[in-house]
Amino acid sequence: MRRTVLKFAAIAAITILAAGCASGVKYQDMASSMPSLKGGEGRIYFFRSASMFGAAVQPEIRLNNDVVGTSKPGGFFYVDRPAGNYVAASSTETEKTASFTLAENEVKYLRTSPSFGLLVGRVVIELESAEKAKAELGSLSYTGTVTAAK
Amino acid sequence: MSRTRCHAACVLVALAATLAGCAPAVRSVPVQIGVAERANSPPDLHFTAPLPLRLETGYSRLIPAESHWVSVGRVSEGLVYRPVDIVFSIEGQQVHEAWLVVRNSALQGFYLPAEARYSSLTAPVPLPKGTQP
Numbered sequence: 257m258r259r260t261v262l263k264f265a266a267i268a269a270i271t272i273l274a275a276g277c278a279s280g281v282k283y284q285d286m287a288s289s290m291p292s293l294k295g296g297e298g299r300i301y302f303f304r305s306a307s308m309f310g311a312a313v314q315p316e317i318r319l320n321n322d323v324v325g326t327s328k329p330g331g332f333f334y335v336d337r338p339a340g341n342y343v344a345a346s347s348t349e350t351e352k353t354a355s356f357t358l359a360e361n362e363v364k365y366l367r368t369s370p371s372f373g374l375l376v377g378r379v380v381i382e383l384e385s386a387e388k389a390k391a392e393l394g395s396l397s398y399t400g401t402v403t404a405a406k
Numbered sequence: 407m408s409r410t411r412c413h414a415a416c417v418l419v420a421l422a423a424t425l426a427g428c429a430p431a432v433r434s435v436p437v438q439i440g441v442a443e444r445a446n447s448p449p450d451l452h453f454t455a456p457l458p459l460r461l462e463t464g465y466s467r468l469i470p471a472e473s474h475w476v477s478v479g480r481v482s483e484g485l486v487y488r489p490v491d492i493v494f495s496i497e498g499q500q501v502h503e504a505w506l507v508v509r510n511s512a513l514q515g516f517y518l519p520a521e522a523r524y525s526s527l528t529a530p531v532p533l534p535k536g537t538q539p
Binding site: 341342343352353354355356357364365380381382383384385386387 | 500
C-alpha cells in the first residue's frame with residue numbers, strides 16, 4: 257500500500273513539474289519564420305532556462321509597466337519596440353528590475369531566473385550577452401503572444 | 407543578551423537580508439553626455455587582459471579580455487565607452503546597463519545610458535596596459 261501511495265505521489269509530482277514547463281514551438285523551429293524588424297525598432301528577447309529549480313514561480317514580465325509575457329522554465333518570447341530606454345521587471349515578492357537602452361535594429365537578451373526569497377521564490381532579470389543567450393535559445397520553447405510594439 | 411545569542415541574531419538578520427534581496431541600490435547622479443563626433447573621437451579601447459571589478463554594492467563584475475569599446479561621448483567625469491558585441495551591466499538592488507567612463511587611463515565609473523546617470527567607483531581602477539593605444 258505504502259509503495260502504491262509513493263508511486264502516485266511521484267507521478268503527481270512529475271505531472272505538476274511538467275505542467276509548469278514551456279511546451280510551445282522550439283526557437284530553432286521558428287527562428288527562420290520570425291518577422292524582420294521594422295524601421296526604428298529593436299528586439300528584446302526574454303528567456304529562462306529549463307531548470308526545475310523554482311519552476312512553480314512563473315511571474316508576469318513587464319516592460320515599462322506593460323505586461324509583455326510570463327517567465328516560464330524552458331521558455332522564451334520576444335517583443336519589438338521602438339529604440340529608446342526600457343525597464344524590465346518581474347512581479348514577484350521583491351521587484352528586481354533591469355534598465356537598458358535599445359537602439360534601432362539592436363537585439364537585447366534578458367535572462368529571467370528564479371532565486372531564493374524570504375517568503376516565496378522570486379525571479380530576477382539580468383542582461384545577457386548574445387553569445388550565451390543564443391546558445392540556450394535553440395532548445396527553448398516559444399511562450400509569447402504579444403510581439404507588436406504598442 | 408548573551409554574546410552567543412547576539413551572534414545568532416546577527417546571523418539571522420544577515421540571512422534574512424540576503425533572502426530578501428536587500429542589496430544596496432546603485433548610487434548614481436544625473437549627468438549630461440556630450441556626444442562625440444566619430445571623426446574627432448578618441449581611439450577605441452581594446453582590453454588586453456580581463457579587468458575584475460568590485461562594486462560598492464558588493465557585486466563583482468569582469469570586463470572580459472579582448473572586449474572592444476567605442477567612444478560615444480563625454481561626461482564631466484571622463485570619456486564614455488560603449489561595448490561592441492557584448493553587454494555590460496552593474497548591479498545592486500537593480501540591474502543597470504552600464505558603459506565605461508575613463509579618464510587618465512583609469513576606469514572612473516559607469517554611465518548608465520537608460521537613466522542618463524553616472525555611478526562612480528569607490529576608487530579609480532587603472533586599465534590593463536595596452537588597453538588604450
